Amino acid sequence: MHIHSIHLKNFRNYQEQVLELQPGKTILIGENAQGKSNLLEAIEVASLGKSSRTGNDQDLIAWQQAKMIIEVAYEKGGFAETVGVSLAKPTAGKGARLERKIHVNGVAQNSVRGLLGRLVCVSFTTEDLNLLRGGPSYRRNWIDDIICRIRPIYHEDLSAYQKVVTQRNKLLKTLFEKGKITVTDQDELLAWDKQLARFGAKIIKERLKLLQDILPIAEGFQRHLSGQKEALQADYVFQAAKQAGASDPDDAEDSAESAQEDQPKSVSVSTLAKAEPAEVASILLTLLKQKRSAEIGRKQTLLGPHRDDITFSLNNAQASAFASQGQQRSLVLSFKLAELTLLSQALDEPPVLLLDDVLAELDLVRQGLLMSAVKQDLQTIITTTHLSKFEPEWLAGAKVFQVNQGQIANFVEMKDGAPAGSLRG
Amino acid sequence: MQFTRPLAKLIEQFQKFPGVGPKSAQRMAFHMLSLSPEEVNIFADTILEAKEKVRHCSQCFNLSELDPCEICTNAKRDRKLICVVADTRDVIALERTGEYKGLYHVLTGLISPLEGRGPEQLSVKELLGRIGEEDVHEIILAINPTIEGDATVLYLSHLLKPVGITMTRIAFGLPVGSDLEYADDVTLARALEGRREI
Ligand SMILES: Nc1ncnc2c1ncn2[C@@H]1O[C@H](COP(=O)(O)OP(=O)(O)OP(=O)(O)O)[C@@H](O)[C@H]1O
Ligand SMILES: [Mg+2]
Ligand SMILES: [Zn+2]
Numbered sequence: 001m002h003i004h005s006i007h008l009k010n011f012r013n014y015q016e017q018v019l020e021l022q023p024g025k026t027i028l029i030g031e032n033a034q035g036k037s038n039l040l041e042a043i044e045v046a047s048l049g050k051s052s053r054t055g056n057d058q059d060l061i062a063w064q065q066a067k068m069i070i071e072v073a074y075e076k077g078g079f080a081e082t083v084g085v086s087l088a089k090p091t092a093g094k095g096a097r098l099e100r101k102i103h104v105n106g107v108a109q110n111s112v113r114g115l116l117g118r119l120v121c122v123s124f125t126t127e128d129l130n131l132l133r134g135g136p137s138y139r140r141n142w143i144d145d146i147i148c149r150i151r152p153i154y155h156e157d158l159s160a161y162q163k164v165v166t167q168r169n170k171l172l173k174t175l176f177e178k179g180k181i182t183v184t185d186q187d188e189l190l191a192w193d194k195q196l197a198r199f200g201a202k203i204i205k206e207r208l209k210l211l212q213d214i215l216p217i218a219e220g221f222q223r224h225l226s227g228q229k230e231a232l233q234a235d236y237v238f239q240a241a242k243q244a245g246a247s248d249p250d251d252a253e254d255s256a257e258s259a260q261e262d263q264p265k266s267v268s269v270s271t272l273a274k275a276e277p278a279e280v281a282s283i284l285l286t287l288l289k290q291k292r293s294a295e296i297g298r299k300q301t302l303l304g305p306h307r308d309d310i311t312f313s314l315n316n317a318q319a320s321a322f323a324s325q326g327q328q329r330s331l332v333l334s335f336k337l338a339e340l341t342l343l344s345q346a347l348d349e350p351p352v353l354l355l356d357d358v359l360a361e362l363d364l365v366r367q368g369l370l371m372s373a374v375k376q377d378l379q380t381i382i383t384t385t386h387l388s389k390f391e392p393e394w395l396a397g398a399k400v401f402q403v404n405q406g407q408i409a410n411f412v413e414m415k416d417g418a419p420a421g422s423l424r425g
Numbered sequence: 426m427q428f429t430r431p432l433a434k435l436i437e438q439f440q441k442f443p444g445v446g447p448k449s450a451q452r453m454a455f456h457m458l459s460l461s462p463e464e465v466n467i468f469a470d471t472i473l474e475a476k477e478k479v480r481h482c483s484q485c486f487n488l489s490e491l492d493p494c495e496i497c498t499n500a501k502r503d504r505k506l507i508c509v510v511a512d513t514r515d516v517i518a519l520e521r522t523g524e525y526k527g528l529y530h531v532l533t534g535l536i537s538p539l540e541g542r543g544p545e546q547l548s549v550k551e552l553l554g555r556i557g558e559e560d561v562h563e564i565i566l567a568i569n570p571t572i573e574g575d576a577t578v579l580y581l582s583h584l585l586k587p588v589g590i591t592m593t594r595i596a597f598g599l600p601v602g603s604d605l606e607y608a609d610d611v612t613l614a615r616a617l618e619g620r621r622e623i
Contacts, residue, residue, distance in 0.1 A: 113610075156611050163572045171538035184544050188536060191580035195572065 001120060001349050002379035003043070004073040004080070010065040012038040013406035021379070022399055028383045030403030036383035039403070040123060040354045043381070046072040046083050047121045048145060049102065049112035057087055057098050074119050077349065081105055083119050116152035120347055122340045123354035124370075126361065128332045132320045136237075136309035143310065146214075146339055147206050150346045154206055161199035165301050168192040173299040181296070193288045194281075196304055201281035203305040208236055208273045211310070214338045221334035222314070225369060230314045230327070232334065236272060239307040333366055337373055350378040360389045367391050432458070484555065486531040486548045488513040496529060503527045505562040509552065509581065511535050511574070515567060527565070530555065535573040536580055544580060552581075556588055563591040570597050570615065596621075 002023040008014040013035045028036045041051050041060075051060060061068040067088040074081055084103040102109040104118055130138045147154045171192060175181055215234050222232040272280065287303055288295075295302050312319040312331055319331055344350045353374065359367060359382060371393055374380050383403075387395065402409040428436060432454060439450035457465065481487070482494035489495065496502060496516075506527025510516055516529050532547045555561065564585060568574045578594060585592055598616035599608050608616075 153610050153614055156614075160572055164576075167538050167572065167576070171543075174538060174541075174543075187583055188543050188580055190583060191536065191576045192538075194579045195576050 001076045001347065001351055002074060003119070003352055003381075004075060006039070006042065006046075007069070007071040008039075008042055009067075009069040010062040011042050011060060011068045011070055012062060014038065014042075015062065015406065017406070017408055019401070019408050021381070023377070023379050025374070025394065025398035026379075026381045027387070027395070027398045027400045028381065028403050028408070029385070029387060029400060030383075031385060034403045035406045035408075036403045037125075037356050038406075039408070040356050040381065040383060042070045043072065043119075043121055043352070043354060044123060045085055046070050047115070047119045048148070049085065049115045052123075052127070052141075057100070058089070061087055061089065072119055074352075076118070081118065083115060085115070111155075113152050113155045116148050116155055117150070120149050120343060120351040121354055122336070122343060122351050123356060124333075124336050124358045125356040126358060128336055128358070129328065131332050131335060132312060132323070132328050136307070139310045140305075140308065143207050143210055144203075146342070147210050149343060149351075150210075151206070154203075157199055157202045157206070161196075161203055161305065164192065164195045164199055165304065165306055168196060169300045172296050172301070175296050176299045189292070193285055196288065196301065197281040197284040200284050200304045201277045204236070204238070204272065204280055204284075204308070205277050207305065207308075210342075211236060212273055214335070214342050217341050218334040218338035221337045221369065222330060225330040225334065225365065226327075230330075231316075232331065233313040233316065235311050235313070237309040237311055238272065239303050239309070329362070330366065333362070333370070337369070340373060353378055353380040355380060355382045357383055357385075359394065360384060360386065364391065367394075481531075481533070481548075484551075485529050486533055486551065487516050487529055488531075501526070505560060506565065507552075507555065507561055507563075508565040508567050510567050511569065511577075519567060532577070535568070535571075536577045537573045544584075547577075549581070549584070553584070553588075556585070556590060561590060563593065566592065566594040568594070 003021045005021065006017075006019045008017045008019075010016075019039070028039060030036050037053075041053055045051050045060065050057075054060070067086060069084065069086045071082060071084040074083075082103070082105055084101075086101045088099045088101075090097060090099060102112065102115055104114050109115065131142060144154070144158060148158075168189075171189060175185055175189070178185075211234055215232070218234075219232045222230050275283070284304065291302050301307075312335075314323050314327055314331065317323070319328060323331060340351070340353065355370075359370075362370065368391070371391065382394070382398075384390070387400075427433065435454040435457060436447070436450045439445055439453045440447060442450075445453070457468075460468070478490045479488050480490075480492065482489045482492055482497055484493045484497045487494045487496060491498070503526045506525075507530050508519065508525060508527055509530045509532060510519070511532050511534060513531055516531060519525050519529075530548065530552050532549070532552075534542050534547055536543060536547070556564070564581075566578050566581065568578050582592055596619050597612075598619060599605070599612060605613070
C-alpha cells in the first residue's frame with residue numbers, strides 16, 4: 001500500500017498543500033515547529049478518523065479558519081483509492097459540535113468505521129514509550145486501534161460498550177442518589193450488567209486474540225535485539241475484584257472501602273483466551289454482582305475492559321518497573337515492529353510506515369532492525385530535524401522534502417547518500 | 426433586528442419539536458402567519474382535539490380515541506398472543522404487514538437511564554398484570570436491537586422467566602430484496618448471529 005498524494009486545506013499550520021509521494025522512503029526535514037508532525041498527523045486522521053495527539057478535533061482546524069480538509073489518494077491491492085476527512089466549525093453557535101464528513105472513494109460514510117481498514121498506517125513516534133510509561137488508557141487505545149484496523153467492525157463493539165457504560169454509570173448515580181434500592185432497581189441493573197458483560201466479553205476476547213497473535217512476533221524482535229537473552233511476556237490485566245467468599249456479609253459497610261483496596265487480578269493470556277465469549281461474559285457477570293455495592297457507592301462501573309490493562313515483562317520481571325531505559329526502548333520497538341508485521345499479514349501487503357522523529361533516538365542496532373523491516377517494499381515517511389544521525393542506508397534512494405512554516409518544498413533527489421542540495425550541515 | 430415578540434415565541438414553540446432546527450422553525454412560523462384566520466383556527470382545534478381525545482388504551486397502552494382500543498376489543502384477534510413494542514408507531518408498522526393477528530402491549534419507551542427512564546416509567550407492571558389475568562401463551566418481543574432495546578429485552582426476559590411463558594424476539598437481518606454485497610457490515614454481522622438451520 002502506498003500514498004500517491006496528500007491534499008491539505010487549513011489543516012493545522014497548512015493553508016493549502018499538495019504533496020505527491022513515491023513508494024519507498026520519503027524524508028521530511030525541517031526545523032522545530034514547521035509542520036512535520038502535523039503532516040503525519042493528517043495521514044493518521046485520514047487513516048483512523050482521529051488524532052492521537054489531541055482529543056479535541058477543533059485543534060486540527062487552522063486557527064482563524066472554519067473548515068479543514070484532508071484528502072489522500074493511495075494504492076491498495078493494486079487499485080487506486082481515495083479517502084477524505086473534513087471538519088467544519090458549526091455555523092450556528094448553539095450546538096457547538098464540529099461537523100465531520102468522511103468520504104471513501106467519493107462515497108460519503110456515516111461513521112468513522114467506513115474509514116477503518118482503508119488507508120492503513122503504522123506510526124512510530126517518541127510517544128511510543130508510553131506503552132510502558134503511560135497510563136492504562138494508552139495501552140488500551142493502542143491495542144484497540146490495531147484491532148480496528150484489522151477488523152473494522154470491532155469499532156462498533158467498542159462504541160456499543162461505551163454506550164452501555166455511560167447508561168450504566170448514569171443508573172448507578174441515580175441509585176446512589178435514591179439511597180434505597182428496590183427489586184426493580186436490582187433487576188434493571190442486572191439487565192445492564194448483562195449488556196456490559198456481553199459487549200465486554202467480545203472486547204476482551206478480541207484483545208486477547210490480538211495479544212496472542214502479536215506476542216510471538218514481538219518476542220522474536222526482542223530476542224534479536226537482546227542477543228537472544230530476553231524473553232518477552234505480555235499479560236492482560238483483568239480488572240477484577242477478589243474472588244467470591246472473601247467478604248463477610250457483616251462487613252457490608254466496609255465492603256465499599258475494601259473493594260477499593262482490591263488488587264487487580266492478573267489473568268494469564270492463555271487462561272482467558274481458552275474461554276468462550278459466553279464464559280468470559282459469565283465471569284464478568286459474577287464479578288459485577290460482587291462489586292455492586294462498591295459501584296453504587298462510587299457511582300461508576302468499576303470493572304470491564306474500559307478499566308483493563310496490559311503489562312509487559314522481560315524474563316518474568318515487570319518491564320515498567322524493572323527494565324532499563326535501553327530495554328524499554330527495545331521492548332517498545334519490538335511491539336511496534338510486531339504491529340507492523342501483523343498488519344502486513346492481515347492486509348496481505350505492507351501498510352504505510354510513519355516515523356516521527358524516532359530514528360535519531362535509536363542506536364545503530366535498533367536502526368538496523370527497523371531498517372530490515374523497512375526493506376521489504378514499504379512506503380516510509382520519516383521526519384527529522386537533522387540528517388546527520390542517520391545510517392547512510394536510510395538516505396539511499398530517499399526523496400527529501402523541506403518543511404518550512406507550513407509549506408513543503410519540492411524534493412531533492414538523494415545522490416550518493418547525500419541530498420543534492422545543502423541540507424546537511 | 427429581532428423578530429417581533431409574538432413571532433419569536435411562535436418560532437420558539439416550533440423549535441421544541443424533535444428534529445426541528447431554527448431554520449425550519451422559522452419556515453413553519455412564517456407559513457402559519459400566511460394562513461387565513463379560519464385555517465389557523467382549524468389547525469388549533471385539531472391540536473386540541475387530538476390532545477383531548479387521544480390517550481393510552483388502559484389495557485395495551487396503544488394510543489387510541491377508544492378505551493379499550495380497536496385492537497383490544499376486536500373479537501377476531503388471537504388473545505393468546507401479545508406482541509410487546511416500544512411505541513405506537515411500531516404497532517402501526519406491524520399492522521401494515523397484515524400478518525399479525527394477536528394483541529399488543531406498548532411499553533411507551535425503552536429503558537434508558539440517561540433519559541431518566543427505568544422499568545417504572547414503562548408499562549411493565551401492566552404487562553405482568555395482563556399475563557397473570559389473561560390466558561396468554563406467547564409473548565413476542567418486537568423491540569429494536571439497540572443498546573436500550575437489548576437492555577429492555579434482557580430486563581423483560583428476566584422478569585418473565587419465572588412466569589414460565591413462551592417468549593420470542595423477532596429476527597433482525599437483511600432487508601428483503603437487498604444485495605448481500607451492499608449490506609452494511611453491522612447488519613450483516615447481526616444477520617449471521619441470528620442465522621437459522623434450514
Ligand atoms: N490549529 C492550528 N493552526 C495553526 N497552527 C497550528 C495549529 N496547530 C498547531 N499549529 C502550529 O504547528 C506547529 C507545530 O507543528 P509540528 O508539530 O508539525 O512541528 P514539527 O515540524 O514536527 O516540529 P518538531 O521538530 O519540533 O517536532 C506549532 O508551532 C503550532 O503553532
Ligand atoms: Mg514533530
Ligand atoms: Zn388496547
